[in-house]
Amino acid sequence: MNGGTRTNVLETDVLIVGGGVIGASIAYELAEAGVQTLLIDKDNLGSQSTRAGAGMLGAQVEMMNPGPMFELGVASRALFSNLREKLLEISGLDMELQTPGIFRVAVDEEDRQELLARQIWQREAGQRAEWYEDEDLRNILGDNIVGTTYGALYIPDDHQVRNNALLLALVASAKALGAKFLEHTAMTSFLTENGAVVGVQTQDGVIRANRVVLATGAWTGLLGQGLGLDIPVFPVKGQSFLLDSYAPPTPYTIFTHGCYILPKRNGQVYVGATEEASGFDTRPNLGSLAKLSTQAVHLMPSLASLPFAEPIAGLRPGSRDGLPVLGDVPGVPGLYLATGHFRNGVLLSAITGKVMRELLTGTETSVDLKPFALMR
Template identity: 75%
Template sequence: MLENTRHTETLIVGGGIIGCAIAYELAKSGRQTLVIEKHTLGSQSTRAGAGMLGAQVEMHAPGPMYDLGVQSRALFPALREELIELSGIDMELQTPGIFRVAVDESDRLDLLERQRWQTEHGQRAIWFEDEDLRRELGDLVSTGHGALYLPDDHQVRNPQFLLALAASAKRLGTQYLEHTAMTGFLLERGSVVGVKTLDGDIRADQVVLATGAWTGLLANQLELDLPIYPVKGQSFLLDAYGPPTPFTIYTHGCYILPKRNGQIYVGATEEQAGFDRRPVLRSLASLSSRAVELMPSLGGLPFAEPLAGLRPGSADGLPFLGKVEGLGGLFVASGHFRNGVLLSAITGKVMAELMNGQELSVDLTPFAVERKIRIS
C-alpha cells in the first residue's frame, strides 16, 4: 500500500562494514541514503572479524586484489581523522605492524619470495632471522625459521570502526533501519526500483546489495548467478589487561592481535558449514592449541568469549564491485572474504564515485559483477 512505502535516493541493503562504508562516502557527497539491516549493524562477519589491515600479509601474489588492498590501506589514517572529527569515535588504528612467522623451511622460502616481489612493488617487507626476532620479541613467540616483518600492515577494532562510520554517516544525514529484512525486489521495466520488507516497500533510484554471505541467495531472486558463498570463521577473545606485545603475530592457521581495550583477538578458522554460524568446540580447541604453540604465554590468560561469523567467499577470490549490467538501478559490493575491513575504505570510495557518475579511482574491470554472472 502507498502509505507503507518509503522513498530514498539510495538504498543500501546490509549494515555491515561494507554497507556502512558506502553509506558514509555517499553521505559525504550529499546523497540521500537509507541503510537497512536484518539484524543489528555489524552483527554478522563484521562483529567476528579481526580488524586486520593485511594488504601484504594476506596476499600471496601481485595482482588486482593486492593493488586494491594497498590502495585501501593507505586511506585509513586520513579516514580515522575524518571519523573522529565527525563522531568523536576512534577506530583504534594500531600501527606497530605484523610479524608473519614461518612454520617450516617451505614457508620460509615462500615468505622470502613474498618479500622479494612486495619490495619490488614499493612496499616495505623486512626479513628477521630467529636471533633478530628474539631481540625484538624475546621468547614471546616460538620460532625456528624466521619471520617477515610488515611495518605498514596495521589493524583496527571492528566494533569501534563500524560505530565511527555509522555515527558519522548519520550526522551527515544517512538513515538506518535495523531489524528490517529484505524479502524481495521491486522491479519495473527491467530495472530494480526498490525492495520489499515486512514493514512495507522501500523505493529507491539506486539499490546496493552489500549483504555479505547472503548476497548470492538474494541475487537468485533476480535469476542472477552470483557465486558468493558463506565461509565460516571462528575465533575468540582473551582478557589480557596488558597485551604482551604491540605487534600482530601471524602464521599458518592462526593470528594474534592485541587490542587497545586490553583484550587479545585469536583467529581464525575457515570452514564450509553453510549458514550455520554457531561456534564449535573442536574448531576452537584446535585454534587454541595453535595459538598457545605460537605464543605460550596465552595459555594462562582468561577466556573472554568465542566469536563466529560467515565471510562472503567468491569463486575466484575477488570481490564483486559495480553495477549489474542488464538491470537498471542495481549495484553489488560483496564477496570480500577475509578482507572486508581492509577493503572497506576503498570500496566505499569507489562505489560512491560510481554511483555519483564520477571518475573512478580504481579500475573495476577485475571486480566486475558480470565476470562470473549470467542473466538466465
C-alpha cells in the same frame, strides 16, 4: 533505530542493503557527497562478519601474489589514516587504529621460502617488507612471547583497527551527514519495473529507490537468485576467540598459517581464525576452537595463562576466485553490488566506500573495477 511497523512507502535515492563495515562505509561516503541514502539491515548493524572479524589491515600479509587484489588492498590501506581523522572530527569516535605492524611468522622451510619470495615481489611493488631470522625476532618479541620459528617477514605498514569501533564511527558520521539507518528490517524481495530494480520489499513495507546496493555479504548469492542472477558469493564460517589481558604480551600482530593473534587496545587479545564450509550455521564448536587454541599457544606460549573471554563465529562472504564483486549488474539497471570481500572486508571497506561513491555519483573510479565486475 528499529524498523518497527510501517504502512507508508519509504523513498530514497540510494538504498544500501546490509549494515556491516562495507555497507556503512558506502553510506558514509554517499552522505558526505550529499546523496540521499538509507541503509537497512535484517539484524543489528555489524552482527555478522564485521562483529566476528579480526580487524587486520593486511594489504601485504594476506596477499600471496601480486595482482588486482593486492593493488586494491594497498590502495585501501592508504586511506585509513585520513579516514580516521575525518570520522573522529565528525563523530568524536575513534576506530582504534594501531600501527606497530605485523610479523608473518614462518613455521617450516617451505613457508620460509614462500615468504622470502613474497618479500622480493612486494619490495619490487614499492612496499616495505623486512626479514628477521629467529634470533632477531626473539630479540624484539622476547623468548617467552613467540615459539620456535623459521624466521618472519615484518610488514611495518600493515595495521589493525577494532571492527566495532570502526563501524560505530562510520555509522555515527554517516548519520551526522544525513544518512538514515533501519535495523531489524529484512529485505524479502526486489521491486522491479521494466527490468530495472526500483527498490525492495521488506517485512515492514516497501522501500523505493533510484539505486539499490547489495552489501549483504554471505547472503548476496541467495538474494541474487530472486532476479535469476548467479552472484558467485557464498558463506565461509570463521571461528575465533577473545582472551582477557590487562597488558597484551606484545603490541605486534603475529600471523601464521591458520592462526593470527592481535592485541587490542581495550586489553583483549583476538585469536583467529578458522575457514569452514558449513552453510549458514554460525554456532561455535569445540573442535575448531580447540585446534585454534593449540595453534595459538604453540605460536605464542604466553597466551596459555590468559583467561578465556568468549568464542566468536561469523560468516565471511567468499567468492569463487577470491576477489570481491564491485559495481553495477549488467542487464539490471538500478542494481549494484559490493560483496565477496572474504577475509578482507575491514581492509577493503575504505576503498569500497570510495569507489562505490564515485560510481554512484558518475565520477571516474579511483581503481579499475573490471577485475571485480560480476561478469569478469
